[in-house]
Amino acid sequence: MKDIPTIAAMEKEYFKNPWDEKGFMDALFYYPGTFFAADLCGQIVGFVCAGIEDGGSTIYGHIMNIAVAPEFRGRGIGGRLIQRVEYECAVLGAGGLQLEVRVSNITAQRIYQKMGFSQVFLIGGYYPDGEDAIIMLKSFDYCE
Secondary structure (H helix, E strand, O other), X not given: OOOXXXXXXXXXXXXXXXXXXXXXXXXXXXXXXXXXXXXXXXXXXXXXXXXXXEOOOOEEEEEEEEEEOHHHOOOOHHHHHHXXXXXXXXXXXXXXXXXXXXXXXXXXXXXXXXXOOEEEEEEOOOXXXXXXXXXXXXEOOOOO
């Protein structure tokens, strides 16, 4: 909880439509087991928050928010955050993990694809500024 103001400040700096502290507090309250911060020498350099959603026939993890400070990108921090939340979602019975990404965020799309996510569909006008979102999914196939 003590890191929420730092995380909210990062969010405000990096995103067009940032969550506020209350949004992060709510996420932590509802999904404490899938909210992680990356700490490097006492400094928060990234975070991920996800939830578990029951789609009726399938339970899946949903990455709601992820960020890494620009000066720490390219070091694998974001990938490790995703791996950590993926593990927790699998332990909680999820059959996969999904996320939304802006169509303009090609860099993130490439990272997610390298981590095994596939583009599933497009949602037009998803973001408040009208930009479309690509829904990406990684299925957990334990039988292969």
